[in-house]
Amino acid sequence: xxxxxxxxxxxxxxxxxxxxxxxxxxxxxxxxxxxxxxxxxxxxxxxxxxxxxxxxxxxxxxxxxxxxxxxxxxxxxxxxxxxxxxxxxxxxxxxxxxxxxxxxxxxxxxxxxxxxxxxxxxxxxxxxxxxxxxxxxxxxxxxxxxxxxxxxxxxxxxxxxxxxxxxxxxxxxxxxxxxxxxxxxxxxxxxxxxxxxxxxxxxxxxxxxxxxxxxxxxxxxxxxxxxxxxxxxxxxxxxxxxxxxxxxxxxxxxxxxxxxxxxxxxxxxxxxxxxxxxxxxxxxxxxxxxxxxxxxxxxxxxxxxxxxxxxxxxxxxxxxxxxxxxxxxxxxxxxxxxxxxxxxxxxxxxxxxxxxxxxxxxxxxxxxxxxxxxxxxxxxxxxxxxxxxxx
Amino acid sequence: xxxxxxxxxxxxxxxxxxxxxxxxxxxxxxxxxxxxxxxxxxxxxxxxxxxxxxxxxxxxxxxxxxxxxxxxxxxxxxxxxxxxxxxxxxxxxxxxxxxxxxxxxxxxxxxxxxxxxxxxxxxxxxxxxxxxxxxxxxxxxxxxxxxxxxxxxxxxxxxxxxxxxxxxxxxxxxxxxxxxxxxxxxxxxxxxxxxxxxxxxxxxxxxxxxxxxxxxxxxxxxxxxxxxxxxxxxxxx
Numbered sequence: 227x228x229x230x231x232x233x234x235x236x237x238x239x240x241x242x243x244x245x246x247x248x249x250x251x252x253x254x255x256x257x258x259x260x261x262x263x264x265x266x267x268x269x270x271x272x273x274x275x276x277x278x279x280x281x282x283x284x285x286x287x288x289x290x291x292x293x294x295x296x297x298x299x300x301x302x303x304x305x306x307x308x309x310x311x312x313x314x315x316x317x318x319x320x321x322x323x324x325x326x327x328x329x330x331x332x333x334x335x336x337x338x339x340x341x342x343x344x345x346x347x348x349x350x351x352x353x354x355x356x357x358x359x360x361x362x363x364x365x366x367x368x369x370x371x372x373x374x375x376x377x378x379x380x381x382x383x384x385x386x387x388x389x390x391x392x393x394x395x396x397x398x399x400x401x402x403x404x405x406x407x408x409x410x411x412x413x414x415x416x417x418x419x420x421x422x423x424x425x426x427x428x429x430x431x432x433x434x435x436x437x438x439x440x441x442x443x444x445x446x447x448x449x450x451x452x453x454x455x456x457x458x459x460x461x462x463x464x465x466x467x468x469x470x471x472x473x474x475x476x477x478x479x480x481x482x483x484x485x486x487x488x489x490x491x492x493x494x495x496x497x498x499x500x501x502x503x504x505x506x507x508x509x510x511x512x513x514x515x516x517x518x519x520x521x522x523x524x525x526x527x528x529x530x531x532x533x534x535x536x537x538x539x540x541x542x543x544x545x546x547x548x549x550x551x552x553x554x555x556x557x558x559x560x561x562x563x564x565x566x567x568x569x570x571x572x573x574x575x576x577x578x579x580x581x582x583x584x585x586x587x588x589x590x591x592x593x594x595x596x597x598x599x600x601x602x603x604x605x606x607x608x609x610x611x612x613x614x615x616x617x
Numbered sequence: 618x619x620x621x622x623x624x625x626x627x628x629x630x631x632x633x634x635x636x637x638x639x640x641x642x643x644x645x646x647x648x649x650x651x652x653x654x655x656x657x658x659x660x661x662x663x664x665x666x667x668x669x670x671x672x673x674x675x676x677x678x679x680x681x682x683x684x685x686x687x688x689x690x691x692x693x694x695x696x697x698x699x700x701x702x703x704x705x706x707x708x709x710x711x712x713x714x715x716x717x718x719x720x721x722x723x724x725x726x727x728x729x730x731x732x733x734x735x736x737x738x739x740x741x742x743x744x745x746x747x748x749x750x751x752x753x754x755x756x757x758x759x760x761x762x763x764x765x766x767x768x769x770x771x772x773x774x775x776x777x778x779x780x781x782x783x784x785x786x787x788x789x790x791x792x793x794x795x796x797x798x799x800x801x802x803x804x805x806x807x808x809x810x811x812x813x814x815x816x817x818x819x820x821x822x823x824x825x826x827x828x829x830x831x832x833x834x835x836x837x838x839x840x841x842x843x844x845x846x847x848x849x850x851x852x853x854x
């Protein structure tokens with residue numbers, strides 16, 4: 227019992243102490259990792275959301291970015307001066323009056339309420355999109371979700387003139403999004419009263435808690451009746467129906483729950499980045515999150531977290547680092563090709579190679595899910611020649 | 618009143634008229650078998666009753682209520698369980714997990730436990746393999762699991778589709794003994810079977826299906842004597 231909880235407790239404690247460790251790391255590495263850690267945590271949340279859809283229910287969703295984008299735009303709509311026609315504030319940490327004493331234009335709702343609203347809104351979107359499409363199986367669903375993931379950013383890009391109404395501000399995006407805050411806290415904690423860009427700790431702890439909640443719900447879902455129903459639908463829809471499981475509703479739950487976490491992650495990201503553009507929500511994001519889930523191990527919560535940290539860590543830290551090394555080598559040997567190389571530009575190329583290698587060597591992911599592993603390795607008789615040779 | 622009554626049921630696969638007015642009845646406590654050659658519509662009949670392939674025309678009356686058009690996943694709570702053709706067990710779940718799936722719609726823990734014990738009594742082999750992945754078991758064991766899983770819902774009517782498929786003659790014999798035992802414990806059974814010999818041995822009554830229509834029906838003993846049936850389905854000249 228103690229052993230079972232030891233590792234998670236240590237990891238959670240480390241995660242909470244990270245802002246204290248970060249200055250030390252900064253001294254050694256020459257740069258703070260806190261910003262990267264926050265973005266990585268957002269991706270952990272996205273990956274955990276997608277894990278419900280892909281890992282638990284076995285639905286290949288190639289348009290997950292849509293929910294991320296919808297969540298971010300909910301924050302944009304409800305916590306900025308975008309809708310100048312109205313002036314409405316509700317429990318917002320941002321100032322409600324301008325310097326001249328007029329009410330601030332736009333809608334300004336408390337970030338904490340927006341998190342809930344964004345989750346509810348994206349769940350609703352998930353149901354609206356899922357209800358007709360989840361009757362499709364396999365490849366067809368992937369194609370429909372792919373289309374959906376493309377349509378939503380397009381919609382945001384072109385939504386600046388919907389019959390004269392500017393919903394999304396087009397390619398310019400929504401800027402100056404309010405910072406969240408806890409205004410009721412004492413004045414001795416100004417960084418917490420309103421989150422700023424100088425002190426990132428409040429942001430970090432907020433997303434950390436959101437991630438922990440997501441992990442907890444993931445674990446509960448995995449072990450629930452619904453979790454069992456997902457596994458059975460994944461294995462055989464007809465047999466699952468014969469057990470009294472409605473395959474469409476079961477899949478719809480997965481889709482809506484995944485969408486909720488995608489939306490909440492997006493809502494946080496919108497507030498954190500403070501300005502959102504349609505181009506931030508490209509197809510690449512869907513694929514990146516998908517890579518995280520596959521790399522870590524579909525269906526395994528810890529694997530997925532590790533996959534997200536590994537890939538985003540690669541993006542944020544390792545690739546720039548390798549870049550500097552390559553430049554140094556280039557300078558040393560006098561090769562302009564190497565000293566001018568832009569390694570981070572090739573990140574998707576590198577992800578691609580990693581994925582191909584993973585599929586060849588360990589298709590079940592770094593930390594596999596028990597059932598998934600059997601799905602990929604079942605039947606020794608269909609062992610490939612390379613496997614046989616290795617054995 | 619019969620437990621199950623099918624009246625003039627027509628079903629289609631796209632444009633193909635697969636069932637052309639099938640009518641049959643199953644009385645409480647009976648074992649009724651549907652025999653017929655490949656492609657006669659035996660499995661289609663079960664699928665149509667079970668809601669996997671909703672009939673276009675006709676009535677399915679179970680326990681006095683019309684159930685045609687009810688989706689398959691609602692059948693189990695009405696008391697109809699199916700052990701589908703090709704077994705369709707959850708091959709990556711363990712034996713225990715498969716049986717638990719059979720009781721998915723139930724929440725009475727004690728009752729589930731009792732029924733699991735009952736399944737293990739019928740199939741001691743399953744108890745030996747309780748923690749084994751279902752997909753790694755032999756064909757006969759998988760068939761036992763499929764039947765056991767269907768029993769876990771404590772059905773009033775059990776639909777069995779080709780339980781003898783792919784099994785050795787000895788195993789077929791054993792499975793059919795158990796089916797008889799299940800029936801003796803009070804479960805009504807509608808059995809679709811290509812192996813007419815064994816099916817007619819345990820059945821109360823039988824229906825003969827030919828190209829989507831019932832061509833003959835009689836008590837099983839009578840069908841076994843019927844020269845036409847003997848020639849066509851029992852392998853005698």
